[in-house]
Amino acid sequence: MRSVLIHIALIGWLIPAAVVAQQRDSTQTQVQEDLEQALEDFDIEEGERGSEQLIQLLQELMANPININRADVNELREVPGINLKTARAIIHYRTEEKPFETLGELTEVSGIGRVTFEKVQPYVTIGSGLELSKALYSDPRYWTNDGKLQVFSRYQQDLQKGQGYIEPPEEGGYRGSPMKYYQRFGYQSDHLSMNFTQEKDAGEQLSNPARFDHQSWHLALEDNGLLQMIAVGDYSLSFGQGLVLWNGGVFGKGSDVIGAANRKGRGIKPYTSAQETNYYRGAAATVGRRFQITGFYSARNRSSSIISPDTVRYPGSDGYHRTNKEHGQRGNLGQMLYGGRLQFEFPFGIVGATGYRTRFDRYIKASDQAYARYDFEGETTSTVGFDYTLLVGPVLIFGEVARSRNGGLGGVTGIESSLGSDTEMAVAYRNYQKTFQSVLGNGFGEVSGNPKNEEGIYLGLQHTIGDKVTLHAYMDQFRFPAPRFGTHQPTKGYDWLGKAEVEVSPELEFYVQLRSETKEDEYEATDALGRQQRLLDNTRRSNLRANLSYWVNDRVRLRTRGEWVQSRAAGEQVENGYLLYQDLRLLLKDNLKIDTRISVFDTHSYAARVYQYENDLLYVFASQMLYDRGQRMYLLLNYEPFDFLEGWAKIGITKYEDKQVIGSGLNQIKGDFRSEIGIQLRFKF
Template sequence: MKVFVIISLFLVIPYVSSAQERDSLSTEVQQDLEQALEGFDPEDAEANSEQLIQFLQELSANPVNVNTAGLHSLRQVPGLNLKTARAIIRYREERKPFETPDELVEVSGIGRVTYDKIRPYITIGKGLQLGKILYTDPRYWTSNGQFQSFSRYQRDLQPARGYLDSPEGGGYLGNAVKYYQRMGYRSNHLSINLTQEKDAGEILESPVRFDHQSWHLALEGNGKLRTLALGDYSLSFGQGLVLWNGGVFGKGGDVTGAANRSGRGIKPYTSAQESNYFRGAAATVGGRLQLTGFYSVRRLTASEISSDTIRFPTSSGYHRTARQYERRGNVRQMLYGGRLQMEFPIGIIGTTGYRTFFNRYITASQQPYARYDFRGTSISVFGIDYTLLVGPAIIFGEAARSENGGMGLVAGLESPVGEQTDMALAYRNYKKEFQSIQGSGFGESSGAPKNEEGVYLGLQHAIGENITLSGYMDQFRFPGPRFGTHQSTKGFEWLGRAEVKLTADWEVYLQWRSETKEGEYETPDELGRTQRALGNGQRSSIRANIEYQVNKNIRLRTRGELVQNREPGASLESGILLYQDVRLQLRNNLRLDTRLTVFDTESFATRVYQFENDLLYVFGSQVLFDQGQRMYLLLNYEPFSYLELWAKFGITKYEDKQVIGSGLNEIQGDTRSEIGIQARIKF
């Protein structure tokens, strides 16, 4: 591996307070995203990423008003739970409205650590509110309104095999450009949006016919009519065992908040992720007692087994080859259901159910891991969930049942342990027969909750205002076979993290993480015959991260990470990642992010990950393995108050290979680079 010298630019550039405040909040959001997604494998992270990125970015762009928000809205803020949300409401009702955000530290249960986490997503409001203007008054619908239009262009610069082969020979139908555009208007009570996207390799049939198109018209916060969505929307209720789409927080840096979810309810859909949403109508009405109903009919894509039989619909959204294009939208799904939720003085209890139909028979693989997967044309799932205050503790949970009799359960509590320590404990038991095809439960395996039992314990302890120690232990087992195994397996995972704020400008954290999981491998017996054996595989990592605010316009971040991995029956392998990150606020309206990374791993098993700054709402996580370097430059320029521009160039150069990727994604050479350009108009 080549040795390189990292050069940091220490420049003195005039400081403008409004720009710095915006950057500070953006940095906090990026850190939340990195912590939320770092526990996932790349495929799982990408499936969660876009909607989660949009949720956090839009929440920071439209922060929750702590002087007017209700319990549901406050619980959407990362870092707030039922107890602290109620404490905020009690404070403003019994004492006074918040005059500055800093007053939140006076609320019971909100210390400096919690305040720093929630600060990007809250506001105290300003000016007169239009809460009692008649619905017929245009000012009601345009209060705090903003129109946004996005246009994005991305592509890899080196041609992959799919673009060199002819479509008749199995190559891609379209060019290498990934194009995205979105137009929308949003105010306090109204949301209108159109999103269109063409993935790289797909064809653009016409300027108005993209491979993916999503739209909605939604009303929000209109008295008893809490939400009405027409068009595309997402649903997230309870703890996610019955219905959850829109991205999730997995196991990671938020050790005491990850297990307990706060259902977001109905959310208008704006993402370009092509499978994780519904199309039709949904509404929530009521006050303390709320009733939600929803109906959806949409087309999905699935692999075909025969003229009337398919596999379960895919989530990739790719229609790049002639074969993929032919089966585009080849299955129709209808879904309807509802939710009843009651808010009590001590918490919330809700019940959710749905039934869905497919117009073609769905079958599953014949492999042992798919023995209990959904087969048929219809399924229904029903569940009951709760989040309650019991003294100083919050207890939460959900129990659900699928039509075939399979059961799923998650239950837990969050509680302070002394003045400076918080604890979270959660138990999950998803039977191997449980078929919640629209759910996403907390656990070791992301996606639909099934075939898993486990106990999770998370602890966070503050030492003064500058040191935070946190960690978790998760013990789990899989009662039935999972992918790559033919029998029951088990494992455990732990994480330890120490965050230290040395000064106002220096922050350091150290993180240790390890996962041990049983897996199968092949080994010869005394007669030379191959037999299957069960053994432990282990992946562990140690990371050191230093962040230094040189001045109010220059931020440096340095990270080093060592990864070790031992597959069952194999020898130990290692990998390292080192990077230097620089952020320069060149002017009030011009910012540059750049990073130089070196990585050296023995194989894909010791791959390393890094979360990158990227175009707005773009998932920027890189999976790096073998030996090489990566560099990127990201420019963010706001020439006018109504126009914002982004441009990114990234390049990865490998030292040990002349072919990158495989199949249709194969690139000849040792270099892979990409560009991205994005513009946003807002007024």
Template sequence: MRSIGKIAIVAVLSMYYTEAKAQAPPKIPIDQEQLIERLFPVQDEDIDYEAIYEVLFQLYSNPIDINKADSEILQASYLLSPDQISNLIRYRSEFGDFISLYELQAIPGFDSNTIDQIIPFLTLGNESSGKTQSFWKRVKMEEQAYFLFRHRRVWETRSGFTPPDTSSTGRISSRYLGDPNDLYLRFRIQHARDFSLGLTLDKDAGEQFTWDRKSARYGFNFLSFHFTRYNMGRWKAISLGDFQVSFGQGLVFGAGYSLGKGAETVPTIRRSSIGITPYTAALEFGFFRGVGATYRFKNWQSTIIASSTSRDGRIGTALDTLENTTEFISSFNQSGLHRTPSELATKSQFKELNFGTNLQYSNRNGKFYSGVNYLLTNFDQPWQRSLTPYNQYEFRGTNNSIGSLYASYNWRNFFLFGESAYSQLGGNGTVLGFISSLSKQVDFSFLWRKYDRNFHSFYGNAFAEGTRPINERGVYLGIQIKPTLRWKINSYFDFFKFPWLRYRIYAPSSGYEWLSRITYQPNRNLTAFFQIRKEQKERNIPDSGEPALNYSIQPIQKTNGLLSLEYQISKDLFIRSRVLFSKVDFNSKVTSGFMILQDVQYSFGAFRLTGRMALFDAEEYENRLYTFENNVLWTFSVPAYFGQGMRYYLVGQYQFNSQLTGYLRFARTSYTDREEISSGLQKISKPYQTESTFLIRYLLHR
């Protein structure tokens, strides 16, 4: 029995908690923008943020049982330091299970900001309480069941939607096959740690809405589905349809996303073994389609996956010595776009089979775990790339196998972790590191990685400077200092080398990157920070036409800065002011970029309005500036600002009733330095671009 003294402590803490109304703090929504800026990598390339957020959304939809979670699961939230995790587990060991989330206030090192951030991801755990009814009755009555429909469109006419031209040779120019509407439909029903059932349909702008089995188009261009059951006796998870897998440090199974170098400089370097999760994004690659299952017995668990799916690619042909024609894959198409006849010709051109397994052991207290991974990938056509100087060691053939050994150990305030993998052609990939709370005020992280030039991992997503873990060596150091409750300093330094050639870098090269952020938060309503980031890499010098050594390279230096002030004026009114700048130094030329923006968010009754006005001036594309934009529910926008102009948007949200909520977004970018936008089929013959997004969500059982 729980002691009367502990219950009394919880009662006292509940009385002092802000707006306390029950034994558990109210479930508050995740601040999407705060998650992006804290956890996601520093943005300097086009990244599918919706796919990244979907994985974190799985964690939110299946909150952590604070009474059962070990250090590995708690670390997966990226919201707690090693010291806080150790203190939480120690508190639970000494005082027994939590009887209220208000008890978090009694754990050393848990301040109000930490509690506010972690509570949306936590539950007291009542997995068995709702399982007295039959499974299908639980599905039928589940409150977390909804339909979601989204429409997006750019209203100016792009060249791809104009009538085709005829050249002097009589050739008709290519145009988009479909209309300019972007359509997205999702059905989802789930219960935390019990089940998840979902269907996702997507059609991009320019794609046809048609039923054509030959090209695997069934109305929408992309269809994804899943059915997942959790905690059925010794079966931890069974998933049918589309799913992702994460074990170790992401060298073999990387779950399709990677948190890396960003403003949260310490915890995000380490991957977590979250196992099998449903795939619910609209990105058309990077997931398994088939069956995956995890079986646990005492301190062991075993996972098996089998997947068969079609992939996009371009098929080439060749004649052998007997003049027989053979087909091969000349390139992959990972854009997911099938707007033109040429793009459509790449759709579902070859089959990919995957067979994988994982075996993992963890001790009783959850402080140590170790495991092995294995994945075999087979293509029904050989993959033959066009040889270039930099891709000579890339994968070729029909089969690739990769295996790894990984381990993690929580020793006092240290998280030690590592994984080493070998792929079929002998390439090695290794990650070793640790995260530590050196004191109550200082957290530190270290990571060393080495990826051979012939290391091939199709579903790996380990920590790397490049987009894939290949042809790289590096050392990362991160630190977070909290000298007082109001101040926080985050910094990292990353040094990396590329032993072999890379795209646009036709010689072995090296570089470094560092970031520093100083944050001041005197209270919950006011936050100010200044951030600066500098990166140096090497790149080929543009051909000047004069005699010179082939493939000469020079360093390119990029510096980005950000000054931000956020203030919650009242419960209904929030403002944010920011200044961003960039500088690029390459080949004896220095260019710069600048942007200033103002955000306002206001709520009244069932309405919520969010708006932004931004002015920008970036000399070159290299000076482009990225900043997160508010959008409709579960939709992200992180556009690149370059050139001269103005950007503004307005997002409206209205809750019609407990079941129906609508969202509408209007955005426009106006340029002052050009008369047309983009090029090719994406060209708009006007100096402005107008976009709208409409979304409606209907909850079935509210």
């Protein structure tokens, strides 16, 4: 009862006194489809860190598209599908030819074909309305031009109680209710951003609306003459290729075979996500145009497992404080960070240098396992790096080289180039030494997260056949010079993807995708004398997917997918998994949309698990991992009754045919089905 009263109080607190109309973005459906396809490639097996930030980045870019008639090179490079070469071509066209009058004119720019145009279209605009001089800082219209004030309230809950809610907190159970709350107050204009975010995870305690487990805020000024960005409060940093500093999500290897390896640093970004660990708190600023100087400082508390009063493990990234033990570790480790960046833009490209130093107020002790032998230990560490993006004729060259305080080196370099008018190619080589300790980086590689202990070479090809067919393929070969998680010796592997997309008509599209990964792994076996041995064998996971999308009319879209997974763990037999689903989208009115899906899955075990990305509440990452045998259904309603109010509601149910216990540990549920609900409101001024 108390939790229900708290929820009612929260909703009542969030209802604004006045609202102003806001037009629905006509590209919303296209962006949603882009998100669906891209996030299906997101590696949820490595954790969901950054996934919400990735969704939010694209959704906010959709809501605040880049003006191609005014944006500089760095702003244009934030758009998915636009690299330095394409950005320079856009600027050359509008300067030497004429300003863009329609988005369709982008296809007249050198290097922008059908595939690239379709990718960038939702995130750009030709500009309209009030264009004020940057000298008019005293004019209120300058700070409020294209301003949007948004208030979010979100509620989610699993309807079946897990074991953690049955056991009392003093015996290891959860301290709070199974309800998950999120609320956000944000204002953004062309030059000003303010935000306040609060969140309580399921199982965490919330005694009153002002005491959420996670609270985040910022005040930021952007694009004010030479002051490119200044952020006070919470912010993220993403520079170069991510070897030194990178916050937020990135798309890894997937159907975007050309842009996967080349990361385009977003610089300083005000932080609005509910992800609780992937940000900095303090102040950061970037000044300049072609020559830019960035400085940043952060001091915040982290949560870490305690080994002794003065020694802890490296802080985790889940942000959970549900049990007494987790709550007791909340904010028990202080972290201070400072550093900077220099960036130069030349006629032939962009080069930059980034460095930081971070200090913890307790000693960090690495795990005793073999895979952690070269992990960071101590109280202080630092990393410096040099990155480059260069244009040499038709070839784009990118890369970064970095060094950590202990002397470990990491590097990645590659090229992107057109091979004729219909084919694009990308090649990248990476080498992160086993001693490289970039604790705040996130470089391209087989293993997501901190770049370390990996060497590999990647080749991606994309070819268009007329206006209807696009072929994608990549091959990536890699090795780990030292033990990785779960192994005690060096290992190697490779993976590849092939995909064919066909647009039969504007209403009918389908694609077929085959993907496979093979890597060495260890398993235990008993020899003829009864002795336990650790042996090395190949693991392999392959999947074949066929996907068909059909717009019956302007209001109804059908999508059918079938997927087959074949998996073989080291020392085990081959196992198979199957997924089949039917998806239906109904645009009942201009302000009412329904997404629903029925899925059937059948796998031999967890090893042959299948994944499906689902539409969900705005900014929510929903990728279901399904195994054993059963069915899943979800229904998502998106309704905008007024220009100032938009709502989402979702219910999902998974029914299993062959088990009476779902999950394990504190998340264990008794029964053969689980279900969840979610409700979200957005008020728009």
